[in-house]
Amino acid sequence: MTDTSQIESTARPPFAPWDRRDIPGSFSVDETARRVGNYKWTEMKLFEALGGWVATVPELDVKMRLGTHCYHHAWHADLWHKRLPELREMKPERLTVPANAAMERFIEAMTEPEAPELTIEKLVGVYRVLIPRFIAAYTYHRNNTSEITDAPTIRSINFILQDEFDDWRDGEMLLQSLITTPDHVRRAAEHQARLEAIMVEAGGITGPDSIGTAETTSTEGGA
Amino acid sequence: MSDATAPASTAKVTVSPDEFTFVKYDASEIAAIVTELAEQLELANPIRVIVDETTPLAKVSEEIDAVSSDATITLHAESGALEDRKHPMSFSADVARESLGRILLRAHDRMRPDFADAPGDLDLTLEQNAAWDTYCAGRLARMGVRVNQQRWRYNHRNRFGFHDDVDARFDQLWAADGLGWADLTR
Amino acid sequence: MRQFFPVEDLARDERFVQTNMAERMKDGRTAIDVEKQSSAKSRGATKRLTPERHDASDAARGLMHGIMVGEIQALEGAGRTAHDFAAGDGTNDTVPFELKLDMARQAWDEARHVEISAKLSDWMGTELGEFAENTVLFEAACSNDPILRLAGVNRALEGLAIDVFTQMKEFGDVAGDPFLEFCEDWMLADEVTHVKMGSDWLRKVTANDPDRRTKALEFQQVVDKLFSFGGARGESADSSFSLARRFRELAGFTDDEVETISAMDAEALEERKEAVRKYRERVGADA
Numbered sequence: 001m002t003d004t005s006q007i008e009s010t011a012r013p014p015f016a017p018w019d020r021r022d023i024p025g026s027f028s029v030d031e032t033a034r035r036v037g038n039y040k041w042t043e044m045k046l047f048e049a050l051g052g053w054v055a056t057v058p059e060l061d062v063k064m065r066l067g068t069h070c071y072h073h074a075w076h077a078d079l080w081h082k083r084l085p086e087l088r089e090m091k092p093e094r095l096t097v098p099a100n101a102a103m104e105r106f107i108e109a110m111t112e113p114e115a116p117e118l119t120i121e122k123l124v125g126v127y128r129v130l131i132p133r134f135i136a137a138y139t140y141h142r143n144n145t146s147e148i149t150d151a152p153t154i155r156s157i158n159f160i161l162q163d164e165f166d167d168w169r170d171g172e173m174l175l176q177s178l179i180t181t182p183d184h185v186r187r188a189a190e191h192q193a194r195l196e197a198i199m200v201e202a203g204g205i206t207g208p209d210s211i212g213t214a215e216t217t218s219t220e221g222g223a
Numbered sequence: 224m225s226d227a228t229a230p231a232s233t234a235k236v237t238v239s240p241d242e243f244t245f246v247k248y249d250a251s252e253i254a255a256i257v258t259e260l261a262e263q264l265e266l267a268n269p270i271r272v273i274v275d276e277t278t279p280l281a282k283v284s285e286e287i288d289a290v291s292s293d294a295t296i297t298l299h300a301e302s303g304a305l306e307d308r309k310h311p312m313s314f315s316a317d318v319a320r321e322s323l324g325r326i327l328l329r330a331h332d333r334m335r336p337d338f339a340d341a342p343g344d345l346d347l348t349l350e351q352n353a354a355w356d357t358y359c360a361g362r363l364a365r366m367g368v369r370v371n372q373q374r375w376r377y378n379h380r381n382r383f384g385f386h387d388d389v390d391a392r393f394d395q396l397w398a399a400d401g402l403g404w405a406d407l408t409r
Numbered sequence: 410m411r412q413f414f415p416v417e418d419l420a421r422d423e424r425f426v427q428t429n430m431a432e433r434m435k436d437g438r439t440a441i442d443v444e445k446q447s448s449a450k451s452r453g454a455t456k457r458l459t460p461e462r463h464d465a466s467d468a469a470r471g472l473m474h475g476i477m478v479g480e481i482q483a484l485e486g487a488g489r490t491a492h493d494f495a496a497g498d499g500t501n502d503t504v505p506f507e508l509k510l511d512m513a514r515q516a517w518d519e520a521r522h523v524e525i526s527a528k529l530s531d532w533m534g535t536e537l538g539e540f541a542e543n544t545v546l547f548e549a550a551c552s553n554d555p556i557l558r559l560a561g562v563n564r565a566l567e568g569l570a571i572d573v574f575t576q577m578k579e580f581g582d583v584a585g586d587p588f589l590e591f592c593e594d595w596m597l598a599d600e601v602t603h604v605k606m607g608s609d610w611l612r613k614v615t616a617n618d619p620d621r622r623t624k625a626l627e628f629q630q631v632v633d634k635l636f637s638f639g640g641a642r643g644e645s646a647d648s649s650f651s652l653a654r655r656f657r658e659l660a661g662f663t664d665d666e667v668e669t670i671s672a673m674d675a676e677a678l679e680e681r682k683e684a685v686r687k688y689r690e691r692v693g694a695d696a
Contacts, residue, residue: 052492067520074513374534
């Protein structure tokens with residue numbers, strides 16, 4: 001007969017002492033799906049723009065970087081495309097929409113430069129306005145969603161953020177190497193200001209609450 | 224044949240054809256380049272330049288009819304050897320200077336007694352050709368002609384191998400002057 | 410940004426000079442013996458790009474430069490296809506979302522190929538823009554029909570890339586070049602993927618539209634013949650590089666397709682010879 005007093009217990013708490021993840025999150029399933037749809041739409045517009053611009057820039061190093069970054073953002077769009085059905089959205093195209101009309105105007109304004117001498121404007125729109133906004137929106141989302149119930153979104157955001165930071169650095173370095181005269185500075189600043197004004201109107205990639213507001217609480221919409 | 228009129232101490236250069244049909248080359252421009260190169264090399268021999276304009280390839284070769292200061296030097300060049308590679312069928316003075324300069328240097332080498340054993344250009348092995356090209360290209364670069372050293376290093380490696388000792392030999396030949404045939408091909 | 414981008418607007422820095430097939434075909438010179446009947450001979454013939462050619466390294470440099478500018482155009486073509494068509498069900502002017510993703514992936518691959526080719530050009534002593542750039546490759550990608558683009562780029566252009574890279578890989582291998590064979594093999598692997606992408610999407614998008622598929626395959630044949638470059642690709646001794654049958658088979662080309670391309674290459678060579686003969690007769694008559 002087995003002496004049960006000698007058997008070592010395997011009962012452990014479900015969360016190790018170092019695992020501080022908790023349930024509460026700011027976003028419901030529907031709200032997460034809405035944001036993810038906005039992310040997907042914007043990543044799609046970005047990769048289309050980068051792909052389209054490759055033929056329009058004469059600088060060889062920029063040309064190649066745009067091709068590489070085009071793929072990064074296409075992959076992000078694909079991650080979101082696959083996430084949507086997991087958030088009960090069986091027709092992903094329904095939620096693949098801009099946050100609002102201003103966001104649509106932002107993309108039109110960002111993609112408007114086409115002439116070969118406008119490389120600075122093209123890069124400013126992406127690397128000094130849109131990608132910083134992506135970094136902000138993704139960071140806010142990752143920090144405010146439920147670490148347990150929305151783990152798949154967090155995982156995708158972590159991979160995507162790595163790309164966003166790397167691409168931001170690439171783009172910023174290219175810009176710093178291209179902006180070499182006071183006229184270049186003026187052009188970059190004016191174009192950035194034009195686009196920022198529209199982005200402010202949009203509120204961000206997912207609209208006015210892209211990075212929360214002063215009134216946002218940690219339990220908004222969550223447990 | 225068109226003649227380049229020049230003082231007696233300068234080479235008399237003739238170019239054939241005197242008018243080109245397949246390419247937009249000018250015989251007098253070719254003659255002027257060869258005259259300039261011959262002056263730099265202190266060559267006063269009569270020089271014939273024969274351009275094959277029916278092919279776009281770039282083979283060049285030379286021959287001399289005797290080893291003497293009045294021997295005729297004949298330079299053969301397929302049209303690609305004188306061509307502006309960005310504008311096909313157009314002439315490039317830089318490319319012509321490099322191509323014709325190389326074979327003019329060979330002809331100059333052949334005048335030396337220690338080149339008596341060198342086979343004719345068309346009888347050279349690929350390796351002999353490559354070694355001599357390296358030797359000529361290096362001297363041409365020092366004469367102020369625009370030469371891409373890496374291009375000739377790559378050519379040399381393709382013939383002799385991609386090894387450090389091959390690169391060392393390339394560097395030796397490139398920097399050398401006054402070599403005989405035996406030195407070149409050891 | 411315009412939806413479609415014309416070839417004459419391709420942006421280049423001042424080192425590059427562009428030409429096209431029409432200009433190239435005005436060249437009455439040829440290395441081919443136009444009076445001789447072409448035949449498929451062994452690889453020992455002089456026109457093939459092998460180290461035994463007297464101008465081997467310069468011929469390889471010229472081909473590598475052609476590869477590099479070809480990759481730039483392939484990058485631009487893939488980027489444009491990712492941009493030009495909205496995501497949809499594949500009818501009218503739309504393409505499936507996943508096809509756009511594949512084109513973006515191809516853009517990344519081609520960007521890498523430009524990087525590789527630029528490094529190899531440096532290794533071989535070639536300056537960027539040293540040779541004229543023929544824009545025929547992008548022109549094949551210019552169709553406003555996405556399916557014709559797939560046929561022109563992913564099957565015809567990438568098929569050509571498979572042929573050229575195989576030739577360069579063999580050249581590098583025989584010459585003992587430590588980088589050339591290595592790099593060409595990596596690029597070859599990518600091109601096989603691109604051809605498969607084209608084959609798969611062509612089939613899927615035209616599954617219920619056999620007329621559209623027929624039109625795409627006809628267009629592909631036109632482009633394939635253009636990419637023979639007057640017989641420069643072919644199985645004759647007069648051709649610089651041959652059809653890479655084994656890698657094309659891996660990429661999904663059928664035996665029939667390869668035989669058709671081979672026949673068109675031979676036809677292109679004879680047409681080129683005839684054009685040169687006529688040019689020479691005309692020039693001789695005018696002289």
